[in-house]
Amino acid sequence: MAHVLIGDNNWNMPTDAIHNANVIALSADGRLALTGHNDATLWLWDVPTASCLRIITGQCGPVGRVAIGGNGALAVSSGADDSRVACRP
Secondary structure (H helix, E strand, O other): OEEEEEOOEEEEEOHHHHHHEEEEEEOOOOOEEEEEEOOOOEEEEEOOOOEEEEEEOOOOOOEEEEEEOOOOOOEEEEEOOOOEEEEOO
8 A cells, every 4th residue: 555645635545556647636525536547547536445436438548637526426537638538436
């Protein structure tokens, strides 16, 4: 496990996932995280258990930006090719 500190949130997650993530966003309550990867995937994480809840596809290339709604109801991303993905995780 890798220990990640983002703002006031301490997050333990699998080391291979954090090393492969380009970007990370946390929900306002700190319970969900969204990571964006070079393989054009988004991974939705349950922070307290450090478990991946879902892998989201649809980006056309490497993910460069991610955001997650405060309650985790909406995830958005954009890539180097200006493609955008919005979904309900």
